[in-house]
Amino acid sequence: MNREKMRRRYRRFPWLSDIGGIKSAIGELRGIGHPEQPKLRKSSASRYDIRVTEDWFIDAISSRVAHHVENRMEYPFFGERIFDEPLVGFVRGNDPLLLEYKEIIGPHHFTPEEIMAWQAKRNGVPAPAAEELSVVSFVLPISAKTKEDNAASTKWPAERWAQTRMSGEMFSQLIVREIVTNLMKRGILAVAPDVTPMFNKKRYPKAGWASPWSHRHMAYAAGLGTFGMQDFLITPKGAAHRCGSFVVHRRLTPNRKRPDDIHAWCLHYQGKECLKCAGRCPVGAITREHAHDKEACYRHVAQSTRHCLKNYRLFIYGCGLCSTGVPCESRIPAGLRK
Numbered sequence: 001m002n003r004e005k006m007r008r009r010y011r012r013f014p015w016l017s018d019i020g021g022i023k024s025a026i027g028e029l030r031g032i033g034h035p036e037q038p039k040l041r042k043s044s045a046s047r048y049d050i051r052v053t054e055d056w057f058i059d060a061i062s063s064r065v066a067h068h069v070e071n072r073m074e075y076p077f078f079g080e081r082i083f084d085e086p087l088v089g090f091v092r093g094n095d096p097l098l099l100e101y102k103e104i105i106g107p108h109h110f111t112p113e114e115i116m117a118w119q120a121k122r123n124g125v126p127a128p129a130a131e132e133l134s135v136v137s138f139v140l141p142i143s144a145k146t147k148e149d150n151a152a153s154t155k156w157p158a159e160r161w162a163q164t165r166m167s168g169e170m171f172s173q174l175i176v177r178e179i180v181t182n183l184m185k186r187g188i189l190a191v192a193p194d195v196t197p198m199f200n201k202k203r204y205p206k207a208g209w210a211s212p213w214s215h216r217h218m219a220y221a222a223g224l225g226t227f228g229m230q231d232f233l234i235t236p237k238g239a240a241h242r243c244g245s246f247v248v249h250r251r252l253t254p255n256r257k258r259p260d261d262i263h264a265w266c267l268h269y270q271g272k273e274c275l276k277c278a279g280r281c282p283v284g285a286i287t288r289e290h291a292h293d294k295e296a297c298y299r300h301v302a303q304s305t306r307h308c309l310k311n312y313r314l315f316i317y318g319c320g321l322c323s324t325g326v327p328c329e330s331r332i333p334a335g336l337r338k
């Protein structure tokens with residue numbers, strides 16, 4: 001089949017072919033339409049399985065990113081990897097910062113204990129105490145080609161970026177689901193908060209657009225990154241990534257040191273000349289005076305759906321221009337690395 005014919009046939013009916021993407025978007029906004037939660041195998045003797053260690057989680061995530069067939073782009077980028085080697089970190093369920101998030105993000109944000117109580121109740125077992133829980137957090141760095149394309153864009157997300165937003169998010173949820181199911185079969189309670197019916201992204205009076213479980217804040221708590229001017233998390237592998245997290249009934253030891261300063265790896269916040277992210281924003285949503293205007297950003301991101309549908313035949317929204325073509329795109333900026 002020649003290329004032009006293939007292009008015409010590709011996703012001719014994106015409203016139908018993107019059922020997965022649409023379901024994922026509805027799940028994000030309304031907390032519905034997710035696959036059934038896995039059941040806890042109560043008779044399992046492996047609840048105290050010593051093999052389920054920090055290294056087990058690092059390997060479970062890294063090996064999926066390296067080998068999973070779903071970590072792949074679609075036409076016209078067949079076979080390219082969506083994500084590169086991940087970063088994985090841990091935070092204990094009783095870390096005081098997780099309770100402080102009720103103040104910092106808002107009272108709607110779950111603690112690991114609250115979300116796990118829901119999973120325990122569903123399975124008819126006692127709810128574990130906060131100190132018996134951990135959050136496993138991970139960062140999936142976006143591939144070099146995708147970053148390059150988005151860095152060359154000036155208004156709307158590049159096609160590779162839009163595919164990453166859609167297929168990459170589904171991949172991230174899929175691998176978490178596989179790991180959570182594996183743990184539940186071993187008799188270890190686990191839950192992915194963003195695929196429960198309580199998860200719904202909405203506009204809160206104080207916080208603006210927010211969700212009751214922030215992967216980014218979990219990643220900060222786990223020492224994986226700090227926040228930039230554009231509110232992206234700047235990690236040792238940069239700000240162009242997707243992140244995920246889940247809660248597990250396991251006492252895991254944090255493997256990274258969390259900087260006290262939540263902006264430790266952003267040049268501007270450290271008093272150095274930069275604001276390159278502001279220059280990249282097509283709608284002026286980042287300014288020296290007001291940092292990141294979430295509402296202006298949201299309006300532009302929402303409008304990108306039309307562009308993605310018309311040009312890429314993808315029912316998805318996105319932008320990320322401020323995280324590409326900037327000094328913090330793929331690393332902690334020089335001068336801030338310890």
Ligand code: SF4
Pocket residue numbers: 228229230265266267268269274275276277278326327328333
């Ligand atoms: S581009 Fe510069 S100012 Fe913006 S988040 Fe990155 S380091 Fe901070």
Ligand code: SF4
Pocket residue numbers: 230280281282283284285286296297298300301319320321322323
């Ligand atoms: S993601 Fe938001 S802040 Fe960043 S460039 Fe796009 S519209 Fe601007």
